[in-house]
Amino acid sequence: MGLRELKKVKTRKLISDIARDLFIERGFAQVTVAEIAEKAEVAVTTLFNYFPTKESIIFDREDEIDTEILTAIRNKKKDHSILDALHKYFLNSKLINPPNKRIFSEFMKLVRSSPELASYFRGIWSRYETTLAKEIQNESGANKTEAECIAKLILEGVNFACNSASPKDALNLTFKILKNGWNK
The missing domain is CATH 1.10.357.10 (Tetracycline Repressor, domain 2)
Structure with missing residues (x-):
């Protein structure tokens, strides 16, 4: 796996892990996609490049x-x-x-x-x-x-x-x- 692909895998995992932790802590409905993106230090559009829906984020x-x-x-x-x-x-x-x-x-x-x-x-x-x-x-x-x-x-x-x-x-x-x- 090349460096670019490795970075994508790590970013995807990071987003998913952050979302999971926030959802567990506060509940699925109480967490916004914008919050997840901010904590992962990615744009919301970038997050949606990795995951098509809010629900899909934790099923990485x-x-x-x-x-x-x-x-x-x-x-x-x-x-x-x-x-x-x-x-x-x-x-x-x-x-x-x-x-x-x-x-x-x-x-x-x-x-x-x-x-x-x-x-x-x-x-x-x-x-x-x-x-x-x-x-x-x-x-x-x-x-x-x-x-x-x-x-x-x-x-x-x-x-x-x-x-x-x-x-x-x-x-x-x-x-x-x-x-x-x-x-x-």
């Missing part, structure tokens, strides 16, 4: 996660199933192993407390479901409905795990049930 990894999910499937070992590859990916991801658990917990509370952020998050998750279903269909030969169903179940399980008191245990249980079924 949304495209990265989408790509990582697909890469986990595409790079899976021949003797591993799609479920094995996704289980391994999510188990090691920042969604289940956040670098700072306190900030991640506050972030998730913020998302749940703001209708705008909750709606935006559901949109991201829906996009992940769509791209995951297409990849599952391509990789496995499953029909469209089956691929959509399994993608939804996987991501709902991941969402459940992210909000669980014990994310790793919840994720492991999710994939155990997906692999083995539930016969009770």
Whole structure:
């Protein structure tokens, strides 16, 4: 990565981190884009070059996660199933192993407390479901409905795990049930 690209990545991360901290401290609706830009020492127009909406500012990894999910499937070992590859990916991801658990917990509370952020998050998750279903269909030969169903179940399980008191245990249980079924 060149110097210019590295600077863009750092600026994007800085803007996102500042916005997250302000939103957690004061609430999403109480913080303006102009405030975020001022604290990040960028123009509002520059901020909007990095993020198309106020809601998107704190979801700075949304495209990265989408790509990582697909890469986990595409790079899976021949003797591993799609479920094995996704289980391994999510188990090691920042969604289940956040670098700072306190900030991640506050972030998730913020998302749940703001209708705008909750709606935006559901949109991201829906996009992940769509791209995951297409990849599952391509990789496995499953029909469209089956691929959509399994993608939804996987991501709902991941969402459940992210909000669980014990994310790793919840994720492991999710994939155990997906692999083995539930016969009770």
